[in-house]
Amino acid sequence: MRRMLGTLFLVLLALVGxxxxxxxxxxxxxxxxxxxxxxxxxxxxxxxxxxxxxxxxYYVEGMPTAIGLANRPETEEWLLDHGxxxxxxxxxxxxxxxxxxxxxxxxxLLDWFGRxxxxxxxxxxxGSSLGAAVSLKxxxxxxxxxxxxxxxxxxxxxxxxxxMALDVTxxxxxxLAPGQDIGLVHPRNPAHSVxxxxxxxxxxxxxxxxxxxxxxxASFANTPGWDRALAPKPADLAGQLAQQVEITSGFWxxxxxxxxxxxxEAHAGGNPSWNVGVDYGRQLAKSSQRDLVExxxxxxxxxxxxxxxxxxxxxxxxxxxxxxxxxxxxAVITGTQRAPVITLHNIADAADPANExxxxxxxxxxxxxxxxxxxxxxxxxxxxxxxEIVTLQALxxxxxxxRWPNTPPAAMTAAAKRLPARYQLVYDYPTNTNAxxxxxxxxxxxxxxxxxxx
Numbered sequence: 430m431r432r433m434l435g436t437l438f439l440v441l442l443a444l445v446g447x448x449x450x451x452x453x454x455x456x457x458x459x460x461x462x463x464x465x466x467x468x469x470x471x472x473x474x475x476x477x478x479x480x481x482x483x484x485x486x487y488y489v490e491g492m493p494t495a496i497g498l499a500n501r502p503e504t505e506e507w508l509l510d511h512g513x514x515x516x517x518x519x520x521x522x523x524x525x526x527x528x529x530x531x532x533x534x535x536x537x538l539l540d541w542f543g544r545x546x547x548x549x550x551x552x553x554x555x556g557s558s559l560g561a562a563v564s565l566k567x568x569x570x571x572x573x574x575x576x577x578x579x580x581x582x583x584x585x586x587x588x589x590x591x592x593m594a595l596d597v598t599x600x601x602x603x604x605l606a607p608g609q610d611i612g613l614v615h616p617r618n619p620a621h622s623v624x625x626x627x628x629x630x631x632x633x634x635x636x637x638x639x640x641x642x643x644x645x646x647a648s649f650a651n652t653p654g655w656d657r658a659l660a661p662k663p664a665d666l667a668g669q670l671a672q673q674v675e676i677t678s679g680f681w682x683x684x685x686x687x688x689x690x691x692x693x694e695a696h697a698g699g700n701p702s703w704n705v706g707v708d709y710g711r712q713l714a715k716s717s718q719r720d721l722v723e724x725x726x727x728x729x730x731x732x733x734x735x736x737x738x739x740x741x742x743x744x745x746x747x748x749x750x751x752x753x754x755x756x757x758x759x760a761v762i763t764g765t766q767r768a769p770v771i772t773l774h775n776i777a778d779a780a781d782p783a784n785e786x787x788x789x790x791x792x793x794x795x796x797x798x799x800x801x802x803x804x805x806x807x808x809x810x811x812x813x814x815x816x817e818i819v820t821l822q823a824l825x826x827x828x829x830x831x832r833w834p835n836t837p838p839a840a841m842t843a844a845a846k847r848l849p850a851r852y853q854l855v856y857d858y859p860t861n862t863n864a865x866x867x868x869x870x871x872x873x874x875x876x877x878x879x880x881x882x883x
Contacts, residue, residue: 456509460496463541466521466534469496470514471505472546477512479825480542480549484531484556484563485517486810487684488524500557500581503814503852508821514549516542525692528587529759531563532570539574551828553821554768555579557810558780561772562587565788566759568766577828578770579821582810585784587760588701588753591693592880593650593781594685595702595746596712597677598626600646603743604736605629605639612687614700614746622687630678637729640670644725645733647677648716649709651876653777658811658857659864662777666724672807673721675859680779699749701756707880709740717783717876761882764791769798769833771824773817777807782875791883800827800836805871808859814852815845815868838870845870 459470483498498515499505508515518534520527539552554564554575561583568575584590595613602611606629611622633639644654654669655662656676663669682688694700713719713733726733770792774782785801792799802820804812819841826834845852845868856863 459545463518463537464521464534466530466537467496467519467523468517468534468538468541469498469519470516470538470542470546471498471509472514473509473512475512476514478550479512479553480514480516480551481508481553481555481821482535482539482564482567483515483517484535484554484560484567485519486556486558486560487526489684490524492524499555500810500812500817501814501854501856503854504817504821507814507818507852514542514546526559526689526696528559528563528566529696531560532566532759535563535567536571539571551576553577553579553824553828555581555821556583557581558583559587561585562760562762565762565766565770568768569763572767575766575768577824578766578768579773579824580770581773581812581817582775582778582780583772583784584780585762586787586878586880586882588756588882589787589878589880590780590784591685591702592704594681595704596649596707596709596880597646597652597681598686599704599743599746600649600709600740601626601629601643601677601682603740604642604646605633612690614690614702615694616687616690619687619691623683626682626686627678630674630682634671634674637725638731641722641725641729641731641733642736643674643677644670644718644722645713645736647673647681648718648722649712649879650681651717651781651783651879652676652681652779653718653807654721655777655807656779656859658775658806658808658855659860659862659866662807666721666728669721670725673718676779694752697752697755699752700746701748701752703746703748705745705747707745710737712879713737715877715879757882762788762791763883764788769824769827771800771802771820771827773802773804773812773820775804775806775808775811776871776873778809780809781878782873783878786875787878787881787883790881800833802836802841803838803871803873805869805873806855806866808857811855811857813845813855813866813868815848816870818848818852819844819870838872842868842870
C-alpha cells in the first residue's frame with residue numbers, strides 16, 4: 430500500500446479529512462475521513478460504472494475496526510473482480526443506533542466519490558442487519574441517486590423491533606421477576622437490569638413451567654426455536670426452547686433490551702417504545718411461534734391463560750412523544766423509494782423475517798419493484814457469498830433491463846451452486862464457526878408483523 434504524497438494529503442485534509450489512496454491487485458483503494466467518519470473505497474481498473482455502497486450492522490463497543498464492504502469478504506472479492514466499485518463509511522460514531530448518522534455519512538461518501546473517482550452510472554445501496562434499514566433510508570433520502578437496493582437480514586421496521594423487544598422484556602419481568610428493580614425504559618442501571626433479567630431467564634430454564642413462560646415471552650417477537658446455521662432445526666421441544674432462549678438472552682435482553690436502551694434513548698431524545706393498548710393474548714394468537722408456546726405449556730401441564738391475565742393486569746409503558754417523532758423521521762422506512770429492491774433473509778432469524786412481509790405491504794402498489802429471497806437456514810445474516818452474489822445479480826439485471834430475471838428459488842440455488850467452493854462458506858454466530866455448506870434458497874412465507882410501525 431503506497432501513501433499519497435504529502436502535498437495532496439494536506440489539500441484533501443481540508444476538504445474531507447485524512448485520505449489515503451493506494452493501488453493493489455488491479456484496483457485503486459482509498460481510505461480517509463469525512464466529517465470524522467472513516468471510510469474505505471475500492472475501484473477496480475475495469476470499473477463498470479456501478480458503485481455498491483455497503484452499510485455495516487449495529488456495532489457495539491470493541492468491534493473490529495476494519496471496514497468491510499460486503500456482508501462476506503468473498504462477496505466483496507467477487508464484486509471487485511467483476512468490475513463493481515465498492516464504498517462504505519464506518520459512520521461517526523460507528524457504534525450503537527446510528528441510523529441518522531449512517532444515512533448522512535453514506536450520502537457524504539457518495540458526494541466524495543462523485544468528485545474524486547467519477548460520477549457513477551448506477552448506485553446500489555446494500556447493508557446487513559441495521560445496515561439493511563440504512564440502505565432503504567438512503568434510497569429514500571437520495572431517490573435520484575440510488576438505483577437499486579439490496580437489504581440483507583434486516584430488522585427493517587426498527588421502531589417495531591424495539592417495541593417487540595419491550596414486549597419480550599415486559600413479559601420476562603412480569604412473569605419471571607415481579608417486583609425486581611428492572612428498568613425496561615430509561616434504565617437507571619442498565620447492566621444491573623440486564624443481569625437481573627438474565628438471572629430470571631436462567632432460573633426459568635430449570636423447570637418446565639419456567640420454560641413455557643420463556644416461550645410465551647419470546648413469542649411476542651416471533652422468536653424462532655432454531656438458531657444454528659450449520660445444523661437442522663431441533664426435532665425435540667427441549668432443543669427448540671433452548672435455542673429460542675439463546676436468542677432471547679442475546680438479542681432481546683441485551684442488544685434491544687435494557688442493555689441497548691440508553692443508546693437508543695440518547696439518539697431519539699427519550700423513550701420511543703410503548704406497550705399501551707397491547708393485547709398479549711392477541712399477540713400470541715398472531716405469533717409464528719404459537720405452536721411452540723402451546724407445546725411448552727402442554728409439556729408443563731399448565732395453561733397460558735393465567736400468565737396472559739398477569740400481563741393484561743400489569744401497568745403499561747408509554748413512550749415519549751418527541752422520541753416517537755424522531756424515530757418516524759429518521760428510522761422508520763416508508764417504502765416510497767423509487768429504486769427496485771431485493772431482500773435476502775434467513776427463514777429463522779432473531780431479526781424477524783416478518784420484516785420482509787411488512788416491507789411488501791408498504792410496497793404493495795409497486796410489487797413489480799420487489800423481490801424477496803430466502804436462505805433455508807437459521808441465525809442472523811448466515812448466507813453464503815454465492816447466495817449473496819446471485820441475489821445481487823438479479824438486482825443488477827433488473828437495473829439494466831427493467832425486468833427481473835428468472836428468480837424461483839430452485840433456479841437461484843442452481844446458479845449459486847455453480848460458483849466455486851470459496852463462495853460456499855457460511856458463518857454461524859452462536860458457535861463462532863465458518864464452514865462450507867451447500868447453497869439453499871427456498872420458498873418461504875413469513876409470519877405476520879406483530880408490532881408494525883405503518
